Amino acid sequence: MNYFEIFNKVLLELNYRPIGNFETIYKSEHTKILDLINRVNSEVLASYSWPFLEKNTLLEIEENKNVYELPFKGSIKGVYKDEERLLYVQNAQELLSGRLCGNFYSISGGSIIFEKGCKGGNCRVLHESCDYVLASDGKFKEKMSAKDDVSILPMPFAEHILVYGTCLKVKANPSYPKFGFWNTMYVNALRNLLQKSPQTNECEPFISLS
Numbered sequence: 001m002n003y004f005e006i007f008n009k010v011l012l013e014l015n016y017r018p019i020g021n022f023e024t025i026y027k028s029e030h031t032k033i034l035d036l037i038n039r040v041n042s043e044v045l046a047s048y049s050w051p052f053l054e055k056n057t058l059l060e061i062e063e064n065k066n067v068y069e070l071p072f073k074g075s076i077k078g079v080y081k082d083e084e085r086l087l088y089v090q091n092a093q094e095l096l097s098g099r100l101c102g103n104f105y106s107i108s109g110g111s112i113i114f115e116k117g118c119k120g121g122n123c124r125v126l127h128e129s130c131d132y133v134l135a136s137d138g139k140f141k142e143k144m145s146a147k148d149d150v151s152i153l154p155m156p157f158a159e160h161i162l163v164y165g166t167c168l169k170v171k172a173n174p175s176y177p178k179f180g181f182w183n184t185m186y187v188n189a190l191r192n193l194l195q196k197s198p199q200t201n202e203c204e205p206f207i208s209l210s
Helices: 003-013 028-046 157-171 179-196
Strands: 054-061 067-069 076-081 104-108 111-114 121-128
Touching (some): 003 028, 076 111, 157 179
Antiparallel strands (some): 104 111
């Protein structure tokens, strides 16, 4: 389901009148709901090491150039140079100054740093993507904005996670009559997605009602 379809389904769950034209939204409660759909999407995807978030980025390392701006946002899970895994060093200055040499890397100011005087070659960076949305043109981005944008959460789980998760945030009151039903549907959707995405991570995905 795309952004517009998710939005209308949330409106129906809240007993609001659905809309026919995404471009003419002006009511403050409507824009709030659109924002909350994105917040649910981002919170769920950022709260767990989902395997479908893993991406590989290739860097071509030049001779004696050891600092490269990272072309992505997201945590790095591994760095491989000529298929040999490099070890992470927290203190980037040790590499920049040349005090530490060998198969190491560090991160500082959005850049990846290798040893001073490093040799050229190919570097593969395994990382988690922060682009949680797929646009109609096939490009990935952080948030939904156009009606045809879709979450990268796989279907059919995405529908229940986004619709019922958004309803929980809109009301944020356990005494609300449909709150229990929404919570059950949301939790079950997350549980089913987890079963399809085996991980050793002990943390479980979640959203905050605030």
